[in-house]
Amino acid sequence: MKPDFSKGIIPAIIVEAKTKEILMLAYMNEVSYQKTLETKTTWFYSRSRQKLWNKGETSGHSQKVISIVTDCDQDTLLITVEQIGPACHTGAHSCFYEVIFEQD
Numbered sequence: 558m559k560p561d562f563s564k565g566i567i568p569a570i571i572v573e574a575k576t577k578e579i580l581m582l583a584y585m586n587e588v589s590y591q592k593t594l595e596t597k598t599t600w601f602y603s604r605s606r607q608k609l610w611n612k613g614e615t616s617g618h619s620q621k622v623i624s625i626v627t628d629c630d631q632d633t634l635l636i637t638v639e640q641i642g643p644a645c646h647t648g649a650h651s652c653f654y655e656v657i658f659e660q661d
Contacts, residue, residue: 561631562587566602569634571644573651574623580644581652583612585634597622599636618642 560567566584573580583601585593589609592600599612599620613619620638627634645652 558627558631560585560590560627560634562590564632566604567632567634569599569601569636571599571620572635572637573640573644574637575639578651579653580638580640580650590634593622593625593636599638612644613641616642616646618644620644 566586569583569585571580571583572578583599584604585600586602586609589600589602592609592611596611599622601610601612602608603610611619619641620636621641623637623639625634625636640650643650645654
């Protein structure tokens, strides 16, 4: 099953293989998706810079791809990775650490 890139970019949810923790959300276009398949490391499309980027290229905090699955509409990817170092640019392990609401 191939993802649907007809709208240009699609979200990619990144999950850690060992813990199943959601690490980050990024976007992929068809080129970054193909580079991810070829290199087995995550490549994304930066909407603000309008260019490709390889996770960990400058920080060393890379992601080894374990699996890629798509949702029922083929317009979102769920990528399971082996995370090396923190995933978030802030230095946090996951980008999802700011609690807005939590039921007691």
